[in-house]
Amino acid sequence: MQSKPIVLSILDVVSIIVLGVAAYLALVFAPTELVMGDVQRVFYFHVGTAWVGLLGFILAAIAGIAYLATKDMKWDRFEVAAVEVSTMFFFITIVLGSIWARPVWNTWWTWDPRLTTAAVTELIYIAYFMLRQGIEDPEKRARFGAVYTLLGGLSAPITFMVIRLFRTIHPVVIGSQSAEAEGGFSMTTDMRAAFFFSLFAFTIIFIDLIWHRIRLGRLQDKVEELKLNLSL
Amino acid sequence: MSSAFRLPPSAAPRFLAKPTFFKATMAIVQKDLAAEFRSRELLSAMLVFSMLVILIFNFALELDIKVRQSVTAGVLWTTFAFAGTLGLNRSMAVEKDRGCLDGLLLAPVDRSAIFFGKAISNLAFMLIVEAIVLPLYALLYNEVRIFQPAFLGVILLGSIGYIAVGTLLSAMSVQTRTRDVLLPILLFPVAIPVLLASVKASGGLLNNATFAEILAPLNLLIVYDIVFIAVAFMVFDFVVEE
């Protein structure tokens, strides 16, 4: 079995570094926002993790289609990795969203369309894992998993659009433009720097984690194969 | 004790043609409806369940007239969603348990005919249940506006989308270890757009919303229906082949 490639080791180091830099930029470098105070700094990581969660979600759906088209298991491993990593990042997004919401709007949860869609996506992921759990044959597992990521991939955007139609009494967090309109603050140049670096940093971390997870998947398959050979 | 059997003429004329897609689909629908009307197990289970759910909602939500008007759509759709999963589970389980799914797969016809056949039967069952529950609800709560054609139209569109995805997912869940339990878990997150859009549109009709307010969710509902029927049609093969 190949040992960890050098590029991956370098990426590990780079990931830690950029995470540190992003944290510095968000927590120290960026100026304190006027109205909300320091809690606004959560925003940098909140959007970063959301962006990466979304990336994973889209990649999972693409991997699903690729698997159905090629029947190559490497797409299945990629799909599982993308879903797992996306699950984690959306979870962080939701938690950070809560932390931000509490002092600013005095509520732990806002039924904001994006946040709610993230939560629904988490439910889709949980269903995905339960589906895979209930199947023993790896080929069937891969097939069904791919179909479900496709269904989820199509359904979540429509969920988002439908939720937007429900105007609730909760604070309106969505504006017609980008996240800058949330909570109604505009960004200075320094803030912009922290924001974009955070997006970049999380993308690097995302790639790193997916790579690790795919390797793990391959190792797991290898172990299964060895176990099988041993028992024969 | 053996009996003598007659030989079928081995020179029998070849009368076989491939069945058309439509004929095969209709054969499945006819078969499901015939079997169900004989035993009525599925329909009675769905009906009783629906009435129980509405009963529970009645006391759980302590609805006075004003509140009730705004939640009618939600209560009805929740009821139908849960009753729907009962029907979907049962309908596929019948095929799987006696190996009949193999019987269907052995027919010389496109696999998606099986999907459409089952989906149409499932839809028929759901519509029958709705056709009984809606008037009953109207009776219990003096809610006559349920009988607007537009309202019934939304119910129909919503049911179509729900059943399309539900049939596909029930074909998957019936092949797993966790079976019945898994279907709602798989179905609800993915069916949220249908349920929400239907509630918004039908609720709007009951509460005198503007045309624009009803049109928006209605559009999304139609989009969902079209997208998911198309996807289910394309993907069904992958779910039933081995």
Added chain:
Amino acid sequence: MIEVKKLVKRFGLKTILRGVDFSVEPGEFVALLGPNGSGKTTFLRILASLSRASMGSVKVAGYSLPNESAQVRAKLGVVTHMPLLYPDLTAEENLQFYARMYGITNFQSRITLVLEMVGLENRRKDLVRTFSRGMQQRLAIGRAVIHDPEVILFDEPYTGLDQDASEMLDDVLRTVAATGRTVVMTSHDLARAEDLATRFDILSRGVITATATQKELKKTNLLTFYKQALVE
């Protein structure tokens, strides 16, 4: 009529069929024997187009699987140990359904003929739920031949049948065989297979280890032949 070359079937990491070569001439009645787990059912399911081979080529009735599976299915009848019948429909209704699914028009006379062949014409209007296992199996055979297939596959048809029912099944099978159809039957029951088949193949550990015709078997008996084949 049936031509299988180097058929391999894998489920995940387990290889069930390891390069099966199998060939059947029109009109032959082949008994496919072998211990549990040798892959008989898997093999039959591939021939029935219910499952796909991982590698190798399969041709039935002149059409190749899996690409021309619809054409194959039109000429194929399959009887498994599950009856594939709907309990809440009558015998007649079950046959009507399958007749429709095979595109048969004017099927009433055909149904009568088939019911007479399997000895169930007096139970025509009875619900299948009320049938004994043996009767269901006979009706299942009726279902399998309703469209007059050229090839019939039987997977362990005697499972769960008592003595009387087994003898009835013998008669039906002899009748079917006498019509010149090609038959492949898997079975545990050596005694029954011995009477009916024209050829015996042994499937062991995923490959065909031996094959012998009725004539050749006159020298040894089937049991000896079977045991020998398994040792190799």
